[in-house]
Amino acid sequence: MKKHALASAVVFLLLGAAAYGALFVAPTEKTMGTIQRIFYLHVSSAWTGLTAFFICFLANLMYVWRRKPRWDWVAVSAAEVGLVFTTVVLVTGPIWAHPVWGIWWTWDARLTSTFVLWLLYNSYLLLRTLVDEPDRRALFSALFGIFAFIDVPLVFGSIRWWRTQHPQPVVMGGSGSGLEPTMWYVLLFSWGAMLSLMALLVRARFEFEAVRGETDLVRREAEGV
Amino acid sequence: MKNLNSVFAAYLAAWGIFFAYYISIARRTAALREEIERLKNSLNRAK
Numbered sequence: 370m371k372k373h374a375l376a377s378a379v380v381f382l383l384l385g386a387a388a389y390g391a392l393f394v395a396p397t398e399k400t401m402g403t404i405q406r407i408f409y410l411h412v413s414s415a416w417t418g419l420t421a422f423f424i425c426f427l428a429n430l431m432y433v434w435r436r437k438p439r440w441d442w443v444a445v446s447a448a449e450v451g452l453v454f455t456t457v458v459l460v461t462g463p464i465w466a467h468p469v470w471g472i473w474w475t476w477d478a479r480l481t482s483t484f485v486l487w488l489l490y491n492s493y494l495l496l497r498t499l500v501d502e503p504d505r506r507a508l509f510s511a512l513f514g515i516f517a518f519i520d521v522p523l524v525f526g527s528i529r530w531w532r533t534q535h536p537q538p539v540v541m542g543g544s545g546s547g548l549e550p551t552m553w554y555v556l557l558f559s560w561g562a563m564l565s566l567m568a569l570l571v572r573a574r575f576e577f578e579a580v581r582g583e584t585d586l587v588r589r590e591a592e593g594v
Numbered sequence: 595m596k597n598l599n600s601v602f603a604a605y606l607a608a609w610g611i612f613f614a615y616y617i618s619i620a621r622r623t624a625a626l627r628e629e630i631e632r633l634k635n636s637l638n639r640a641k
Binding site: 384388392402403404406407410411414450453456457460461464465467468566569570573574576577580581583584587588590591 | 596601604616
């Protein structure tokens with residue numbers, strides 16, 4: 370319990386430092402001005418969400434291969450946490466877009482593929498509520514989770530392959546892309562802070578899933594008495 | 595400092611979402627732990 374509280378405090382401090390870096394350390398961007406500071410929150414959340422979905426994808430593959438419940442628990446934990454980060458992306462994006470584009474939302478390739486990603490992982494969680502038997506639930510959702518991950522490369526490539534309202538990539542983009550060094554440091558620090566938050570949330574969610582597994586066992590035992 | 599309100603709104607929304615999710619996991623886990631205790635007690639009484 371003490372360890373958990375300490376980890377939470379460290380993550381909280383990292384998030385505070387990341388916010389400080391974004392608001393006070395990073396230089397003001399010339400074209401957009403102050404509103405561009407949402408970038409550090411928005412992009413780091415997006416990268417972290419995609420990382421969580423990648424962990425979910427690997428755990429789903431491992432479940433299909435090994436059929437150990439622990440892999441299912443990792444997968445559902447990472448999926449739910451990835452969904453939370455993607456929700457933050459879908460909320461902070463329009464807040465940033467409105468003053469810059471003059472609209473809250475547009476159905477371009479990046480925004481649409483991100484929204485579809487959000488829907489897919491919501492469906493993944495919904496699917497799990499529809500199957501009662503634990504092994505079948507784990508297998509169905511693992512197969513669906515592997516399919517859902519197909520959208521992740523689409524989200525990544527959307528701003529590289531198609532013309533979009535969303536800005537072109539600053540990382541692994543074409544010539545002329547990139548960031549001023551201080552902006553880079555703040556972005557990477559923000560991503561590190563978000564990853565630590567992701568680890569904390571996945572761990573807590575995994576613990577919940579483990580307790581649920583134990584509850585199911587005790588419940589079955591109680592019903593059998 | 596044009597649009598500073600929007601920047602704060604974005605940070606507030608993000609932190610709010612993360613905090614609400616963290617609390618929801620803690621509450622769900624606590625509720626399950628209570629259920630386990632209740633089930634174990636009823637099992638012990640049945641035995």
